[in-house]
Amino acid sequence: MKKLIINISFVLVAATSLVSCKKAIEDKFYNPEKARDASLSGLFTAMLNNDRVAAKYWNVRTFLCQMPGVYAQTSYFPNANSVYQQSDGYSQNYWDDFYATGGNGSGSMAQYRSMETKFKTLSDTEKAAQATIMQAAKVVLIEQAAKMVDLWGDIPYSEAGSLETSSTIVNAKFDEQKALYTSFIADLATAGAYFKANPTNKDFAKADILLKGDVNLWARYANSLRLRLLMRISKVDEGTARTAVLDMLNNSAAFPLIDGGNNPSYNPGVSDVLLQPLTNSTSDLSAAFMEGSWYATDYMLNTVMLPANDPRIPVIYDKYGRTVNGKFVPNAGYKAMPVTMTGSDQETKFADYSVLDSATFLYNQKLPGIVITASEVNLLKAEAYERWGSSASAQTAYGNALRQSVTFYHYLNSLNQGGGYVNVPVPAAADIDAWVNTSSASYTGTSANKLANIYTQKWVHLGVLQSTEAWSEYRRTGFPVLTFPSDGKLSGFDTPPTRLIYPGKEKILNAANYQAVQAKDTRKTKIFWQP
Structure with missing residues (x-):
């Protein structure tokens, strides 16, 4: 009954929020409606206003905490027999939200194709004035498309969006995943150089609800996304990645980063790339997490953070506890339910274990959508330096990344003002230094040990809100070394997959093109960048 009430309430709130949020965008920005005669600026605003990027119920509840968060153990999951089985309905939703508008995403592909069509009708003078918006839209499209590749592998891309470009429906071929990554990396290099060399303009600034028209930040965003993708291919195409990454890191003036x-x-x-909620947004993630995914995760808290006395613990987790004689009694310390705990024990003993912090995650109406952060970028730099350059430079980047992660999570917590929530005080510098320099998280040991720490700390930093990236990095690096209970699981689903199966409707409606990738469509087929 409790879940039913929560869900009904959510539907009512969501219906109201959709109307009010739409009005807020129209008042402050260009018209985002998907229409043939919509302005480029309006289409771009609509493209950015993406509930698959924003901190919204549907994406967190039905996708992040159902699939990538489970497969990367960045989200708590019940020890049920079908826990590793992909939800075809929810993965279909995610797939559709990339290609079409009207769902829970912005329809990145559809919006971009509409922008391309509109751009072609402009005069040369108008095209020159609108080129900045088109470059930014390409970066946004690539960020979302790269996630699609990371989840499924080959995807329709070059021929997708025919309805927007030609008013006809043409079933699109599946583009080869490695070729797509190559094109993404090249296009991001072009975009980074463009933003470095060109000024902003009023149309772009008004349309840009992500970075407010700041071309310096857009250059950093494009370069940082390129760095992410280059490092992702680095285990299978090290030569290409190494040359390009070191060129970027050795020339920071030409390649500024987030x-x-x-x-x-x-x-x-x-400094970070964050999609802030609209000013009149009143939604939070309480229902998304409290419907089963708000408990602390075993390996992250028990194995990584607690032994290191990680200063982020109080801002990421709450001790939780029980009500005794009408009074709430918090648990003595932080601890997570063991991942091997039976489902029945999970249901009866959950109050003895920690949960996600309510002020930071559950009831934070100001929680932004996270695209890329300084901590992630510095951890990417640390990996590159450790593998191909100076270990001393790697240690500096690693230390910066850990300290910035503390700053980042306290920033999220500080956004929740009022409502009776008390913000967690920022730890003393000495406590942070002790964690960075002398704990199990410190940058010591062999190069392999140092890389393991880089990979593990990136996984912690990405956390539940960036579970898709965390799952990709886990598959790429193999760290952290996680245990997945297999006893009692459904036959064929006793372990997590290495990719998602194509959604059912795509197999039926795009059957001819699906035949070309059908042999790859197994849950254990590797994405091309997996070693």
């Missing part, structure tokens, strides 16, 4: 200026006390709200 690295917070390498300042541990940076301002995430200014």
